[in-house]
Amino acid sequence: MSPRAGSAGHHTLAFVESPVQLLNVLEWAHAHALRTAGSGAPGRPAAIPAQGGPRSGEGRTSADDAGAAGHPAPGGLTLVVLSPTDPMTRGQLRRMAELARDEGYVVRWEEARGGTAAPFQTIGGLTRLLRRAHRVVMGDPFSRYVQLLLTITRARELVVVDDGTATMEFVAQLARGERLVRWHRKGGRRGPRDLLFAPVSSSARRRLTPSAGRTVEVFSAMPIEEVPAGVTVTANDFSFTRARFGPPRITKGADLVGTSLVETGVVDGERYLEAVMALAQAHGARRYFAHRRESPEKLHNLAVRTGLEVVRPDLPLELIARRGPIGRTVLSFPSTVVHTLPLALAGTEVRVAVCDIDPAWLTNGASPRAQGFLSGVTGAARDVDRLPSTAERDVSAGQDVAAG
Incomplete structure (x- = not known):
């Protein structure tokens, strides 16, 4: 072969x-x-x-x-x-x-x-x-x-x-x-x-x-x-x-990886911005690595509302991360990088964490297949930490109140 x-x-x-x-x-x-x-x-x-x-x-x-x-x-x-x-x-x-x-x-x-x-x-x-x-x-x-x-x-x-x-x-x-x-x-x-x-x-x-x-x-x-x-x-x-690049210099804090789910009509734009803001505040994220298909208008709005430094990579993120500098934690929504970054960064101390897509974020025009597919992407990822979506956090909080 x-x-x-x-x-x-x-x-x-x-x-x-x-x-x-x-x-x-x-x-x-x-x-x-x-x-x-x-x-x-x-x-x-x-x-x-x-x-x-x-x-x-x-x-x-x-x-x-x-x-x-x-x-x-x-x-x-x-x-x-x-x-x-x-x-x-x-x-x-x-x-x-x-x-x-x-x-x-x-x-x-x-x-x-x-x-x-x-x-x-x-x-x-x-x-x-x-x-x-x-x-x-x-x-x-x-x-x-x-x-x-x-x-x-x-x-x-x-x-x-x-x-x-x-x-x-x-x-x-x-x-x-x-x-x-x-x-x-x-x-x-x-x-x-x-x-x-x-x-x-x-x-x-x-x-x-x-x-x-x-x-x-x-x-x-x-x-x-x-x-x-x-x-x-x-x-x-x-x-x-791994043979050609790195190992990278690792910085404090977290970096957040963007997605084009808004541009493809799967996720509502306002809900997405709220989710990014919540993740950045919870994990101390400083940079937002934009997907190449994200619109300039959306990225400008995101930078203004979240205070994140928006980075438009000139190479695939696997190479960017391997060359460094890269945050000690990389946050992502369900996407390819939750599978590829742990492989590209093998042997380093970088932690990759994925946040599920809340069903409430989906648009009315999203494919009926969307939620199941995105959940499958997250569930099948290896060597990553799973972060709860908004819905999962709300359920957990409700259970804690009921238990108390």
């Missing part, structure tokens, strides 16, 4: 759309020893490029051009960035792309959403690489872009790396033979675009089902209970991150 990077006929093509996906491809490649001859020796601290790296498609190297003509890159792994339009995500992706190049991997930046014609140009330009690739690695099997690309490839090996907690839902849906749909949209009505894309999504699900001529691997730090028949699950322990 894991031949060396330079093995003839085993070229790997990886598609990423977020900084975390790119980090997890690097973790996967590190775990499978997919290293090029020119990459750094294991354990050597990686150089992090300065902020303000190449914009959009600038800064292409000869390594980029090696993949541009449809020929496999010399190192055996080509990372294709399907660039989003969000400025924060693009900035983090540029820095992660430079880190990947420093590790000796080929990075090809695609302006995949840069106008009406961009998807056709991107897919047309990648067709030859897709047809030649023996292995395809993807960070988001729910992505319509990725699902469309899967209809083109003849790859005999497919790999799904973590795209956060969505990986848990993907594996469960695959095991149950369900259509692929993101957890926060599940239960909602399918729109015209969903219906139009349904055949492509169905084809992608079939291709992601192991067969006699095709293997499927899931590389994940998430707890996976339902494993589809024939799927290989490999644990991501963040060995690349």
